[in-house]
Amino acid sequence: IFFRMMQFNTKAVWLVVTMAVGMASGHGTVVYPPPRNGVDRDLPPWNGPVPQPPLDVESATGWCPVPGPDGKVSGRNGQSCFWFSNGCALGCDRCDGTSRGPIPMSGDPHYHRKFNLCNTTTKVATICDPKLRTVNTGAECGADDDWYYYSPWRA
Structure with a gap:
């Protein structure tokens, strides 16, 4: 039993x-x-x-x-949960410290769904395979709805 x-x-x-x-x-x-x-x-x-x-x-x-x-x-972890850097994007020489990344679901015109922060065409995303991405995997690489195209982790 x-x-x-x-x-x-x-x-x-x-x-x-x-x-x-x-x-x-x-x-x-x-x-x-x-x-x-x-x-x-x-x-x-x-x-x-x-x-x-x-x-x-x-x-x-x-x-x-x-x-x-x-x-x-x-507070003994310091500010370790703030691991990100604002204003970092593909093609930028440095982070500007203030720009916010894409906010896909916002209807506010002040927030961009996708934007080329440094207005450069020399650096583009190289990680395009949806199997290697964790967010926005249904978007075709570089398409209008590929909101994270210029994000550093897509280098």
Whole structure:
């Protein structure tokens, strides 16, 4: 009887796990070992607990909070969750630090679905195979709806 109960419990656990995988949605961050790009984790204000309310560090979302050893939210990851660089695109000599990448589903005319940030024709996407892309895979390479065509990861 014990083994039958154990077998049933194992099957039930696997059923719950498989169902939960389909429902999982979110973002994560590496907490341990400390991320290499968390170079500011030893500097204030990120080397301590996240203040309540959080300080405005360039924006209200200037924190990458993680659980602290004292049960409170800590800033000890520094700004490692902000791994991206604004204003980087194929053909640009450097990132401008302010331009936002494509925002495909926005109807706002201030946001572009696809744009050549540096107005160059010398650098184009080389990763065009949909099997090698993780987003916008149904778009033909370079087409109007290939919103991420000028994104750095398409080099």
